Amino acid sequence: MLRNRSLYLLAIALFGVQPRCSQVAFNQDQASETKQGTPTQEVPFCFATQTVGTCKVFEDSFERDLIVEQEDFRWQKVIVDSGQNVRNIDANILWAEEFGYVPDQERALLFHGREGGSTHEIFLVSKELDIDVQQFDKVEIRLSYLPIKLEQKITLSSGYKVPESVRVDVCHESDLDCGLTGNDSQKTQGIRSRESWDDYWFDLHYGLDNQLGLATAESWIDVKVTIDLDRYRQRGNFVFKITVSMDEGYIGNDHSKPMEDGLAIDHLVVTAIKD
Ligand SMILES: [Ca+2]
Numbered sequence: 001m002l003r004n005r006s007l008y009l010l011a012i013a014l015f016g017v018q019p020r021c022s023q024v025a026f027n028q029d030q031a032s033e034t035k036q037g038t039p040t041q042e043v044p045f046c047f048a049t050q051t052v053g054t055c056k057v058f059e060d061s062f063e064r065d066l067i068v069e070q071e072d073f074r075w076q077k078v079i080v081d082s083g084q085n086v087r088n089i090d091a092n093i094l095w096a097e098e099f100g101y102v103p104d105q106e107r108a109l110l111f112h113g114r115e116g117g118s119t120h121e122i123f124l125v126s127k128e129l130d131i132d133v134q135q136f137d138k139v140e141i142r143l144s145y146l147p148i149k150l151e152q153k154i155t156l157s158s159g160y161k162v163p164e165s166v167r168v169d170v171c172h173e174s175d176l177d178c179g180l181t182g183n184d185s186q187k188t189q190g191i192r193s194r195e196s197w198d199d200y201w202f203d204l205h206y207g208l209d210n211q212l213g214l215a216t217a218e219s220w221i222d223v224k225v226t227i228d229l230d231r232y233r234q235r236g237n238f239v240f241k242i243t244v245s246m247d248e249g250y251i252g253n254d255h256s257k258p259m260e261d262g263l264a265i266d267h268l269v270v271t272a273i274k275d
Pocket residue numbers: 061062063102103104105106107108266267
């Protein structure tokens with residue numbers, strides 16, 4: 001952190017101008033405050049010249065019990081497309097031994113469906129990122145994911161056909177249109193809207209041979225999407241969600257049995273780019 005801070009101050013001294021990115025990167029007091037709620041969070045660090053620069057907005061390795069902690073500056077909620085809240089969601093942070101291997105530290109986040117349940121998507125929704133969308137050009141979102149016996153086509157309860165997968169959706173309409181505000185019915189309608197959210201797909205792997213508990217380093221796929229900020233300048237800020245789609249889960253919904261469908265993520269990094 002000290003080294004980062006020194007580099008950052010040096011960058012300011014040399015170049016004088018830097019894109020505004022996460023305020024926590026520029027204010028020591030706020031950084032300390034933010035860290036309390038996210039003990040595994042490396043404080044974001046931004047630097048830039050007058051013409052180019054990058055800024056790590058946040059990273060998440062899911063080294064905690066709750067997916068969305070109250071003080072976390074990154075996530076606002078994890079929700080299923082029916083509008084159900086976190087208590088009913090098939091998403092949990094598990095330890096490495098339950099996966100077999102995780103790519104970053106000791107835990108990762110597992111999503112799954114439910115045998116006999118209708119087919120849903122699960123959304124992990126970011127807070128409004130502290131990126132100046134007028135000044136930066138792109139956002140890059142990277143993560144590692146573990147596919148477990150996924151299939152190429154499923155039909156969601158909303159009628160849409162999608163592959164079992166993980167992707168990034170970015171809100172390009174109003175908060176209300178994207179289901180970020182409003183009454184319960186507006187939130188449910190907005191959060192699943194294909195019109196209000198743009199979808200950005202990662203490379204898809206189906207992991208037909210993978211099984212929970214037997215994952216190795218090779219089972220995890222590193223992927224990234226790059227998003228042009230031009231389209232979000234009018235909205236004025238950047239909110240994204242990680243969306244996973246699948247129908248089944250543990251066989252017989254018994255967590256001691258193997259999985260028919262599962263998808264884990266780890267080491268998610270969001271970077272703003274000025275090029
Ligand atoms: Ca991890």
